[in-house]
Amino acid sequence: MLTSIYLIAITAEAMSGALAAGRRNMDLFGVAVIAFVTALGGGSVRDVLLGNFPVTWTQNPHYIYLTVSGGLLAVALARFMHRLRDLFLVLDALGLVAFTIIGCNVAMQLGYDVPIVIISGITTGIVGGILRDVLCNRTPLVFRQELYATVSLLVAMCYLYLLNYQVSADTALLASFSLGLLSRMSAIRWGLCLPLFRYSPARWD
Amino acid sequence: MLTSIYLIAITAEAMSGALAAGRRNMDLFGVAVIAFVTALGGGSVRDVLLGNFPVTWTQNPHYIYLTVSGGLLAVALARFMHRLRDLFLVLDALGLVAFTIIGCNVAMQLGYDVPIVIISGITTGIVGGILRDVLCNRTPLVFRQELYATVSLLVAMCYLYLLNYQVSADTALLASFSLGLLSRMSAIRWGLCLPLFRYSPARWD
Amino acid sequence: MLTSIYLIAITAEAMSGALAAGRRNMDLFGVAVIAFVTALGGGSVRDVLLGNFPVTWTQNPHYIYLTVSGGLLAVALARFMHRLRDLFLVLDALGLVAFTIIGCNVAMQLGYDVPIVIISGITTGIVGGILRDVLCNRTPLVFRQELYATVSLLVAMCYLYLLNYQVSADTALLASFSLGLLSRMSAIRWGLCLPLFRYSPARWD
Incomplete structure (x- = not known):
């Protein structure tokens, strides 16, 4: 079950990458690269x-094809994305x-301790x-969105x-x-988020 | 032959890094670091x-000296760079x-499969x-420029x-x-590029 | 001695990360992540x-707790940071x-050569x-501030x-x-910095 959800997840992540690339007017190659990095970058950084x-x-080139296809699929579906928004948010949460x-x-x-x-x-x-x-070239959303990174911590x-x-x-797994x-869906529904830290000194670094 | 072209290539890449640093008014140390990272960062990420x-x-400190020198050379030559533009584009394409x-x-x-x-x-x-x-702090040019990343794919x-x-x-090699x-020179000459993906929803992520 | 200074150093770095996150209105999780990355990211990139x-x-989860605590401490102390500025600059220099x-x-x-x-x-x-x-999402300060990266080179x-x-x-160590x-304190006191490279061609990049 985890594997099939994983495949859906990397496709959804790839699509979110493609849409972000589209907001920067990247070409199709850039879309494919951002899709690939969004879907497989987290696992790569972890492995390294x-x-x-x-x-x-x-070790598994199928993941590459899947993410690139997901990215190009998002290009094809771009004009319908606003209608698919709710589905997409669920897939994204599943992926997370x-x-x-x-x-x-x-x-x-690998035998690492609990905090690691x-x-x-x-x-x-x-x-x-x-x-x-x-x-x-934008400030990472995951630190500002409704309980995104926090959900990951809770789940772990x-x-x-x-x-x-x-x-x-x-x-x-089920739990x-x-x-x-x-928690992710509630956060989106009711706009829950962690307290923000606003810091704007008159003059500092 | 590949080795000598490689040495020219990392110098050209280092110079392009230095010029980008100059557009952000970095100090000479920043110029050297960006030159180094531009020239050797791709290979480092690959190795990792x-x-x-x-x-x-x-394993080869000469590369370090070469890229730092290339960066400082670009500072010295900055006022003539507009005249060297065509030469520089050819060196950059050679490097790519x-x-x-x-x-x-x-x-x-290392024995990896073809897609890898x-x-x-x-x-x-x-x-x-x-x-x-x-x-x-700018959106990567390689995803927007005339067939830059695409040329790399074609060549591979x-x-x-x-x-x-x-x-x-x-x-x-020759082919x-x-x-x-x-392909890179034709793309620059006639402004060829891949289709762009423009995505600007009214309200979305 | 080096170890105790190191512990102070990663706390100070974590706090500087938290303040930068606060300037982007991140949530507390984002603050913790940026604090962690600022304090331990340099060593991680080196190790990799x-x-x-x-x-x-x-191998040492205490570092994680220390940096996250440092980040949250900076949130708590944010309103007093302007008074602590001088202390903070000394700790930051010690850390560097x-x-x-x-x-x-x-x-x-690990047996690497001197340049490495x-x-x-x-x-x-x-x-x-x-x-x-x-x-x-800002241009790295270390390439523009008063002799920051340069101090690191001098010390090494x-x-x-x-x-x-x-x-x-x-x-x-003492020397x-x-x-x-x-050198860092003199640079801050008298505004010393390396020459800047300013490059702003009419049309080029």
Whole structure:
């Protein structure tokens, strides 16, 4: 189940990358690259930081085709995207949760401690979106949107907590997905967000 | 031959980095760093993603001196750059092709599959310019310029295709360089580019 | 001594990251991430480029808690930061020197040549600040501020020079810290900086 959700997730992430590229009027090659980086960049940064070589997608070229196709699909569907908005938000939330859990699993298999496992999950969940925004020259949305990165943290903690108490893997997955989707959707629905830190000194650095 | 073109190429890339730094009024240290990153950043990212340690330039300090000198040379020549524009565009195109082919060679020697070899070539070709633009806080030019990244893709595919059909390495090199220079120069001359994706929804992410 | 200064240093760097995040109105999670990346990003990039796995902070979760706490402390202290400015500048300079020396030590222990050891020191010293600025969508300050990156270069060269002449490690440390603090503080006091490279052609990039 996690694998099929993962495939949906990288496609949805690739599409979000393509739309961001379109806002910068990039050419189709740029769209494909941003789609690829948005979908697979988080996992790549995780693999590199954890010393987990070879990096996942280099062993599985299908991921490359999938993300590039997802990017070009977004170009084709661009004029209908406003109607697909709700579907897209659900897929994006699914993706965030799936990426987070996969990131936790990878770090656990490598034998890292709990704090690193959590950071591995969050990295996999949000770094793709950060790279997308950096490449499109805008301040990363994940630090400002309704509970985006926070959902990733919640999911990672819930998942590890349940596994720690010998809950079966399937139950832990199901509970984490429910928590993730519910909190993200509630946050969007009611505009929940963490407190913002506003700092604008008269003169400083 | 590839090595001498490579040396010219990293110098040209270093100079393009220095000019971009100059547009942001950086100090000479910043110019040197951006020159270094533009010239050697693509290869570094490739080595890290492919797990190819130690990273190339850490074994060959001459590359460091060369790129820093190239950057400072661009400062000295800045007032004449508009006259050198055509020469510079040719060197830059040569560099793009040389970087791409070297990137393909590295991935092939490590035993990666064809799609990864192509991505390795493109990464080596264009990531230096992307890092330059990110560090100078602008949207990467390579996704908007006349067939820049696309030329890298074409060259990588042509090169691998010829090697696959047992063409001699020299012939494959020569054909790839001809294709690369020709397509890049034609694109600049006639303003050819890929279709752009323009996306500007009324309200969306 | 180096270790305790290092702990102060990553806290100060984390706080500077948090303040930069506050200027972009990020939420508390974003503040924590930027604090973490500013404090530990330079060392991570160094470890990855030098192939020094596992990356330091993955073996020492305390660093993670320290940087996140430092970031949140900066939020709490934000309204007093203008009064703490001088203290903060000294801590930041201490941090720059400590990071640089630690970066040199790591590369030396791995057996790299002198130019790479110097680059390792500078990378550890300045890359955290560069990542902070890229994530906050502004041109990196370290290339424009009063002798910031340059101090890192000076310190690395002084440290290696002294070690090369069999000076005791303690003396080399003390001399490098004195040189670093003195040059950074003088630069701030009298507004010293390297020559800037201004390049603004009519039409070119």
